Amino acid sequence: xxxARNTVLxxxxxxxLILVVVPLSVFGGTNIGCVxxxxxxxxAAQSVLVSPLVLMIAGVVAGLITSGWTGLxxxxxxxxxxxxxxxxxxxxxxRPVPLDLFSGMVATAWFGAPIAxxxxxxxxxxxFRGRGRSGGDAAG
Numbered sequence: 001x002x003x004a005r006n007t008v009l010x011x012x013x014x015x016x017l018i019l020v021v022v023p024l025s026v027f028g029g030t031n032i033g034c035v036x037x038x039x040x041x042x043x044a045a046q047s048v049l050v051s052p053l054v055l056m057i058a059g060v061v062a063g064l065i066t067s068g069w070t071g072l073x074x075x076x077x078x079x080x081x082x083x084x085x086x087x088x089x090x091x092x093x094x095r096p097v098p099l100d101l102f103s104g105m106v107a108t109a110w111f112g113a114p115i116a117x118x119x120x121x122x123x124x125x126x127x128f129r130g131r132g133r134s135g136g137d138a139a140g
Contacts, residue, residue, distance in 0.1 A: 014062040
C-alpha cells in the first residue's frame with residue numbers, strides 16, 4: 001500500500017527527469033563527445049553515439065522510478081516537453097530548428113526510441129525481480 005501513496009510523486013519525478021535530459025542530451029551530448037577535441041567531424045560522430053546512450057540511461061532511471069502505462073505516458077509527455085524546450089532554446093539562441101512534420105517525426109523517433117528501450121529494460125528487470133520474489137508460477 002505504501003507504493004500507491006507515492007505513485008503521483010514518482011510520475012512527476014520521472015516527467016521532470018526526462019524533460020531535463022532531452023535538451024541535455026543534445027547540448028550536453030555534444031559537449032561530452034567533444035571534450036578536449038574542439039567541435040569537428042570526429043567529435044560530431046561521437047556526439048551522435050553519446051546522446052542516445054544518455055537518453056537510454058534516463059529511460060532506465062525513469063523506468064525504475066515509475067511504472068505501468070501511466071509511467072510510460074508520463075515519460076512520453078516529458079519527452080515531447082523536452083523537445084519543445086529544445087525548440088524554444090534554438091529560437092532564443094537565434095539558430096532556429098526547422099519546424100515541419102517530417103523533422104518532428106524524426107526527432108520524436110530519435111529521442112523516443114532510446115528512452116522507450118531504457119524504460120522497457122528497467123520495467124522488464126523489475127518484473128523479473130518481482131516474479132523471483134513471489135516464487136513465480138509453478139505450472140509455467
